Amino acid sequence: PLKVAYLGPAGTFSESASRKHFGSAPTFMPTLAIDDVFRSVEAGTVDYGVVPVENSTEGAVGRTLDLLLANPLKICGEVKLRIHQHLLSRADGMGAARRVYSHAQSLAQCQEWLNRNLPSLPRVPVASNAEAARLAAEDPESVAIAGEAAAELYGLNILSANIEDDPNNTTRFLVICQHGAGPSGKDKTSLVCSTPNRAGAMHKLLQPLAEHGVSMTKLQSRPARSGLWEYVYYIDFEGHESDPKVAAALQALDQNASFVKVLGSYPVAAL
Template identity: 35%
Template sequence: MRIAFLGPVGTYGEQAAQAFAQLEQWETPELLPQTGIRAVIQALAAGRVDAAVVPVENSVEGGVTASLDALWEHPELEISRAVVLPIRHALVGSGSVDGVSEVLSHPQALAQCSLWLSNNLPNALQLPTSSTAEAARMVAGSHFRAAIASQQAAKDHGLKELAYPINDVAGNCTRFLLLRQGERNWHGELASLAFSLQANQPGALLKALACFAHRGLNMSRIESRPSKREMGEYIFFVDLELPDGPESLHQAMEELRPLCEHLAVFGAYPMTQL
């Protein structure tokens, strides 16, 4: 099995990929780091890997927009499993906390540690990177730069742990998706889909959501993203709980489809709390 994830080594995405491999009982998988979330999904869409792992939602900062946008661009992909990974950030570097004038990390990690940074490094310049592990790689050997990354990333890049944990919310966690090519699975505790509406008019979204409500399908998440075609036009991403099997989901999709300009069903899947 070849699994693409957001690299380099030491990211939370790599931890999630290892967890998926254990859950799927894949022996000796080949983990292939990619530069950027879009590159992870494109590697799967192009057939260069067998599976892809991407973050989709953080309990503090909400949806990961790069993943949502890339999923919408590749409706042929299916979600086969999800894991919820606890996130425990560390400040890592080669110098000391007192000498840090620049902090590098993924924008989500910087946001998740904003209060700690404000209280402990208020004058440090915050610089975004493509991943937390990439930030760790970039600060290696510097005495004025530090990174927000995992403890594993510190070990992988030979850095000292300057402070831990530094995330503002103790229960910080991220949901990762395992993406595959192939037939949709309709059995699972959650189902994910995305749709755009035929018309932007009063009650259009309410009518679409009623397809779920009167069948007792609870939405555990709804999020909108701009269509990027014109102002005021949106794509809606929805997660549905499926306590009673797939039949109600099939019925809801049949009712919803005529209301939509585009409808992408990414399938149903199990979710594991790590």
């Protein structure tokens, strides 16, 4: 069977995203860090990796962006997952709760609910939502914020469901592999590039996309490792790199940028 590495432990949203994309047939392998997912795919110990890249409320996952730039791997798919956070406990109610565990990002995504309902409870950030659920399973005086998969894994009660502040809270994950994905008819392409630091450079860089009728869907800057106040830009646009107009735009973009790396073309995910 296929082997798929994801950011673990079991019971995290990364596992849910992996299962949403690949179904239940593959062997799923949790890792300790995003770096380990990239390493496993590069070494060939797994066929695919699944890593978070951005959340609709919290923004980009910087480590994933940095590793995409540094690694030879390709993006060959994306997964969009609606993130529902639940308050979980061994107990049947919140009365005995003395602390709430969760990943820092989940605590941030539920802070309005926590301020309203559990204002005096200390909020303890831990490595993952699944780790929070594990701690709550061991201690009846603790509650955790995590997803349904973690509740099932650790046999916890859902005291309050869907406590995220934004009901449309969504995380986007990328599927990475050693080879690219062929055209599906509804694709997007991701690349990373940098431009000389001078007036009008960004406009000049993006002009070929407009000239060739290629629609940009995302532009994200990230500090470059090379120097202070130097940036690299992550760009997503519609189409596959093998499409003639995309290929022409990429060729022109290559001439205007000081550096370009195509990260991959892959099918657009549905929510």
